[in-house]
Amino acid sequence: MENLSEKYCIIGVGQTKYGKHPGRTTIDMNVEAIKNAIEDCGIDKSSIDAVLCKYPTSTFSSFYSLQVAQAIGIVPKVSGVIDMGGASNINLIQYAITSMELGQCETAVISFADNPLTGSRNAYTKPWGDSGVHGWFGTPPAYGMIAQRHMDLYGTKSEQLGAIAVAAHKHAALNPNAQSRKEITIEDHQNSKFIARPLHLYDCCLVSDGGAAVIVTSVENAKKLGVSNPVTILGLGQSHPSWDIELRKEITVSGAKESGRMAFEMAGLRPQDMDFAQIYDCFSIVNLITLEDYGFCEKGEGGSFVENGRIELGGALPVNTSGGLLSETGMPGMQLIIEGVRQIRGECSDRQVPDAKLGIISNQGGIMSTHATMILGR
Amino acid sequence: MSEETTLEELLPVITDFNKHYYDSLEKGELVAKKCNDCDHSFLPAAKYCPNCLSENVDWKVLSGEGTVYSWVEYHRPYHEAFKDKVPYVVAIVELKEGPRLISNIIDYDLNTLKVGTQVEAVFTKGFSNFPMVNFREK
Ligand SMILES: [Zn+2]
Numbered sequence: 001m002e003n004l005s006e007k008y009c010i011i012g013v014g015q016t017k018y019g020k021h022p023g024r025t026t027i028d029m030n031v032e033a034i035k036n037a038i039e040d041c042g043i044d045k046s047s048i049d050a051v052l053c054k055y056p057t058s059t060f061s062s063f064y065s066l067q068v069a070q071a072i073g074i075v076p077k078v079s080g081v082i083d084m085g086g087a088s089n090i091n092l093i094q095y096a097i098t099s100m101e102l103g104q105c106e107t108a109v110i111s112f113a114d115n116p117l118t119g120s121r122n123a124y125t126k127p128w129g130d131s132g133v134h135g136w137f138g139t140p141p142a143y144g145m146i147a148q149r150h151m152d153l154y155g156t157k158s159e160q161l162g163a164i165a166v167a168a169h170k171h172a173a174l175n176p177n178a179q180s181r182k183e184i185t186i187e188d189h190q191n192s193k194f195i196a197r198p199l200h201l202y203d204c205c206l207v208s209d210g211g212a213a214v215i216v217t218s219v220e221n222a223k224k225l226g227v228s229n230p231v232t233i234l235g236l237g238q239s240h241p242s243w244d245i246e247l248r249k250e251i252t253v254s255g256a257k258e259s260g261r262m263a264f265e266m267a268g269l270r271p272q273d274m275d276f277a278q279i280y281d282c283f284s285i286v287n288l289i290t291l292e293d294y295g296f297c298e299k300g301e302g303g304s305f306v307e308n309g310r311i312e313l314g315g316a317l318p319v320n321t322s323g324g325l326l327s328e329t330g331m332p333g334m335q336l337i338i339e340g341v342r343q344i345r346g347e348c349s350d351r352q353v354p355d356a357k358l359g360i361i362s363n364q365g366g367i368m369s370t371h372a373t374m375i376l377g378r
Numbered sequence: 379m380s381e382e383t384t385l386e387e388l389l390p391v392i393t394d395f396n397k398h399y400y401d402s403l404e405k406g407e408l409v410a411k412k413c414n415d416c417d418h419s420f421l422p423a424a425k426y427c428p429n430c431l432s433e434n435v436d437w438k439v440l441s442g443e444g445t446v447y448s449w450v451e452y453h454r455p456y457h458e459a460f461k462d463k464v465p466y467v468v469a470i471v472e473l474k475e476g477p478r479l480i481s482n483i484i485d486y487d488l489n490t491l492k493v494g495t496q497v498e499a500v501f502t503k504g505f506s507n508f509p510m511v512n513f514r515e516k
Binding site: 125127128129130131132133134135136137138141142144145146148149152153193194195196197198245246247251 | 387388389390391396422447448449450451452453454455456457460463465466468470478479480481482492493494504505508510512
C-alpha cells in the first residue's frame with residue numbers, strides 16, 4: 001500500500017471566540033469558524049466539495065453535517081458525522097483523505113461547534129449505564145477513577161498533575177484567544193476544591209461555547225489553489241479501547257499507545273523528533289498518560305516527566321502551547337489541531353516554539369474510550 | 379420533575395437478560411454469566427458470550443470476594459438523590475471469579491483504601507428498595 005505521508009495537508013484554520021455565546025446556535029458558530037478558515041487560506045468557497053462535522057456533544061441532532069453544509073451554501077459530494085467524541089476531528093480528517101484517495105472529493109472542511117457553557121451540560125453529568133443506583137455519574141469522576149489507579153500503581157502525585165495545569169495556564173496567559181488567561185501555581189492547584197478525589201478543580205478542563213474548523217486538501221491541489229503556507233499531514237493513527245471503563249483491560253493505558261504507534265510509523269518519525277505536542281487534556285491525567293503511551297517516557301514515569309518545566313515553553317517538549325482544554329477552551333480537540341498548524345506556520349508570536357517543524361496532536365473521547373493521532377510538519 | 383421520576387431514571391432497566399441478576403441480589407447472592415462453551419465469566423449479563431458469541435450461557439453464583447481495581451471519592455452530587463450522600467466512594471471491583479463491576483465501598487477508610495484492597499460483598503437496598511450489592515474492606 002502507498003504511504004500517504006506528505007500527500008495531504010491542512011490549508012486553512014478558523015475559529016470563533018472561545019467562551020460564552022449566549023443565544024447563538026451551534027450551526028451559526030460552525031458557519032463563523034468555516035468562514036474564518038476559508039478566509040485564512042484565501043480559497044473560493046466553491047472549491048469545497050466535502051463537509052464533515054462532529055455533532056455538538058451537548059445536543060445530538062441528526063444529519064448534522066448536512067445542516068452545516070446547507071448553512072454554508074454547499075452541496076457536498078462527501079459529507080458525514082463520526083460519533084467518536086473528541087477523536088472525531090482527526091477521524092474525520094482521515095475520512096476526508098480516504099475519500100480523496102477514492103477520487104470522490106478534493107477539498108474538505110471539517111468543523112465543530114457546541115454551547116455547553118450557556119446551553120445544556122447534561123451530557124457530562126449523566127448516570128453511566130445501569131450504575132446510577134451506585135451514584136456513578138459524570139465525566140470528572142470517571143477520569144478520577146483512572147487517575148487514582150495511576151497514583152496507586154505508580155506513585156504519581158497530585159502535585160505532578162498540578163505541573164500540567166500550571167504549564168497549560170502559563171501558555172494560555174500568552175494566548176489572546178484563550179478563555180482563561182490567569183496563571184496559577186502548584187499551591188493554587190492543591191488548594192482548589194476536589195471535584196472528584198483525586199481530581200482538583202484545576203485538573204478539569206474549561207466549559208466553553210465556540211466553534212472551530214480546518215480545511216484539508218492534497219498538497220498537489222493546494223498548489224493549484226494557490227495556497228501559500230500548507231501544513232503537511234505526515235502521520236495518522238487511531239485506536240479505541242472500550243466504552244465502559246470497568247470492562248477495559250487496563251484503564252491506565254489509553255488508545256494513544258496503538259494510535260501513536262501507527263502515526264509514528266506512517267510518518268517515519270520517533271517521539272524525540274517532535275518539536276512540540278498538542279495533547280488532549282480534558283483532565284490533567286489524560287495528558288500524562290498520553291505522553292507515556294506515545295513513548296515520550298516509560299509507563300508510570302509520566303509524573304516525573306511533566307515536572308520542572310519540561311513541558312513548558314522553553315522546556316524539552318513544549319506541550320499544549322495555546323493552553324489546551326485546561327485553559328484555552330474546553331472544546332473537544334479541534335483547537336489542538338489549529339494550534340499545531342499555527343505553530344508550524346510560525347504564527348504564534350509570544351508562545352511560538354522557535355523553528356517548530358514537527359508536532360504531534362492527540363484527540364480522544366469518552367472516558368479515554370477513543371483515540372486519534374496526527375503528526376504535522378513542514 | 380417529581381422526586382419519584384428523578385429516582386426512576388437512576389434504576390436499571392430490567393430485561394429478560396438481567397432480571398435474574400437483580401432477583402439474586404434480593405436473595406443475597408451475587409451471580410454472573412458463565413459460558414458453557416469457552417468458560418468465560420462475564421458481567422453485565424447479556425444473551426451472547428462476548429468472548430465466543432455462544433448463546434450457551436448459564437448463571438453461576440459468585441463468592442462475593444474481590445479486590446479494588448480503582449476508586450474515586452465523590453465530593454459533589456451529580457443528582458439530587460445524592461445531595462446528602464457526599465462524600466461517597468464508587469469503585470471498580472474485580473471479583474475473584476474474573477468479572478468486574480461498578481459498586482460502592484461502604485465504611486471506607488482513606489488510609490487503607492487503595493488499588494488491590496481486598497473487599498467482600500454486602501447486600502443492601504438502594505432507592506425505591508432496589509436490591510444492590512456494595513462492598514467493604516475485608
Ligand atoms: Zn464463550
